[in-house]
Amino acid sequence: MGKFWxxxxxxxxxxxxxxxxxxxxVESTFRPYVTSVSDARGLMQIKPSTAEWIAGKVGIPWQxxxxxxxxxxxxxxxxxxxxxxIERFGVVGGVxxxxxxxxxxxxxxxxxxxxxYANKVFNALAAS
Numbered sequence: 097m098g099k100f101w102x103x104x105x106x107x108x109x110x111x112x113x114x115x116x117x118x119x120x121x122v123e124s125t126f127r128p129y130v131t132s133v134s135d136a137r138g139l140m141q142i143k144p145s146t147a148e149w150i151a152g153k154v155g156i157p158w159q160x161x162x163x164x165x166x167x168x169x170x171x172x173x174x175x176x177x178x179x180x181x182i183e184r185f186g187v188v189g190g191v192x193x194x195x196x197x198x199x200x201x202x203x204x205x206x207x208x209x210x211x212x213y214a215n216k217v218f219n220a221l222a223a224s
């Protein structure tokens with residue numbers, strides 16, 4: 097089992113699938129066919145370039161950007177990306193980086209937006 101799949105398993109063991117569900121609720125209100133102005137797609141609002149990168153990194157077959165509208169594919173890739181960010185930044189930092197991007201999070205950019213986003217996700221998690 098690869099390092100990142102172990103991260104997904106740790107995420108599932110620690111939080112169940114509720115953290116991924118909370119992210120999907122905040123990102124798309126569970127609408128699988130939504131596209132953002134920045135071209136993020138599906139339930140967990142993954143940009144195609146990010147999805148292709150994380151899919152390659154963890155060994156998920158990349159089926160193209162349209163596959164991000166498939167809830168199963170989107171959730172698998174989104175949770176793998178979230179697990180990667182949590183492994184890199186910790187749980188709270190990983191959630192913030194999911195929203196603003198790992199580069200912006202590392203540079204401490206968009207702090208207020210990341211904080212608001214994390215609050216929404218953890219409020220959704222608490223409500224589930």
